[in-house]
Amino acid sequence: MLFHVKMTVKLPVDMDPAKAAQLKADEKELAQRLQREGTWRHLWRIAGHYANYSVFDVPSVEALHDTLMQLPLFPYMDIEVDGLCRHPSSIHSDDR
Numbered sequence: 001m002l003f004h005v006k007m008t009v010k011l012p013v014d015m016d017p018a019k020a021a022q023l024k025a026d027e028k029e030l031a032q033r034l035q036r037e038g039t040w041r042h043l044w045r046i047a048g049h050y051a052n053y054s055v056f057d058v059p060s061v062e063a064l065h066d067t068l069m070q071l072p073l074f075p076y077m078d079i080e081v082d083g084l085c086r087h088p089s090s091i092h093s094d095d096r
């Protein structure tokens, strides 16, 4: 199942810079592992914002929820999710 996810990061302005740097490093490591595994299909920065548009490929809504909750930055993100299904005019027959 494919999901379009918008993540907006809102770190507290008074967060210890070392803690923020560690959270971002941990997030990057997991994000890159999930991309290599095919779970996190797309990751795009939204220009001008500390936010991203992503596409996740997971077996269920529960799996998406579990994946998002394990992200180190999860407590500091607003997350919006839209389920995706195949468009009848799409030429990409492998998208599902």
Ligand SMILES: O=C(O)C[C@H]1C=CC(=O)O1
Binding pocket: 007, 009, 024, 027, 028, 029, 031, 043, 050, 051, 052, 073
């Ligand atoms: O920077 C972000 O958009 C938040 C998050 C998503 C991947 C990552 O490394 O950090």
